[in-house]
Amino acid sequence: MFLRVSFGFAPQTGAEENQAQLQHEVLDQLALVLLAPGRQVDRGSRVRLTLAPNREALLRILDEGEAELAVMGRPPRDLAARAEPFAAHPMLFVCPDRHPLMAMEQPEAESLTRFPLIVREPGSGTRSAMEAYFAEHRVVPQFSMEMSSNETIKQAVIAGLGVSFLSLHTLWLELRSGLLHIVELPGTPVMRTWNVVRLQS
Numbered sequence: 001m002f003l004r005v006s007f008g009f010a011p012q013t014g015a016e017e018n019q020a021q022l023q024h025e026v027l028d029q030l031a032l033v034l035l036a037p038g039r040q041v042d043r044g045s046r047v048r049l050t051l052a053p054n055r056e057a058l059l060r061i062l063d064e065g066e067a068e069l070a071v072m073g074r075p076p077r078d079l080a081a082r083a084e085p086f087a088a089h090p091m092l093f094v095c096p097d098r099h100p101l102m103a104m105e106q107p108e109a110e111s112l113t114r115f116p117l118i119v120r121e122p123g124s125g126t127r128s129a130m131e132a133y134f135a136e137h138r139v140v141p142q143f144s145m146e147m148s149s150n151e152t153i154k155q156a157v158i159a160g161l162g163v164s165f166l167s168l169h170t171l172w173l174e175l176r177s178g179l180l181h182i183v184e185l186p187g188t189p190v191m192r193t194w195n196v197v198r199l200q201s
Contacts, residue, residue, distance in 0.1 A: 070197045073125035083195040090168040090189035094180045109137035116144030116162035130165040
């Protein structure tokens with residue numbers, strides 16, 4: 001059995017360590033789902049993991065049958081598919097080193113309005129989770145830039161161009177090296193789930 005899995009995250013050049021850590025963690029969690037009691041999986045099964053650059057590409061891969069399974073945050077509404085949650089997906093705000101937010105003892109969601117915010121494109125799961133957070137806290141943020149790549153956003157934040165809201169699973173390398181810092185805000189991290197999605201037969 002050759003199981004093709006497509007995953008909705010695509011690190012860019014220079015993020016190999018993030019990619020390796022992410023693949024290791026996700027595949028460990030995915031194995032618990034695939035190999036759970038009652039699941040029939042051949043001992044000789046192999047898994048090929050494909051990383052999709054964005055949600056649109058991920059849905060295309062799934063719809064065209066290029067993968068048996070897709071791992072994504074939000075299950076698709078416009079495809080006849082089954083979704084099974086299998087892992088926590090924390091999202092949070094990050095800022096560069098020595099940012100004014102780091103000097104605040106107890107920053108609030110409203111504190112973010114003082115700084116430019118670099119965000120994902122409309123329609124992405126990260127953008128939707130961020131917008132829900134601001135709506136819940138009745139905050140109207142100032143978006144300075146929209147980008148479709150997590151890696152590009154991280155580099156912009158590191159360069160001091162703003163603050164951003166990203167998945168914790170994309171940030172291991174930058175947090176460990178001190179290039180980025182978590183902004184501790186009420187209601188964060190925002191918890192979502194990773195889902196295994198397959199088309200209904």
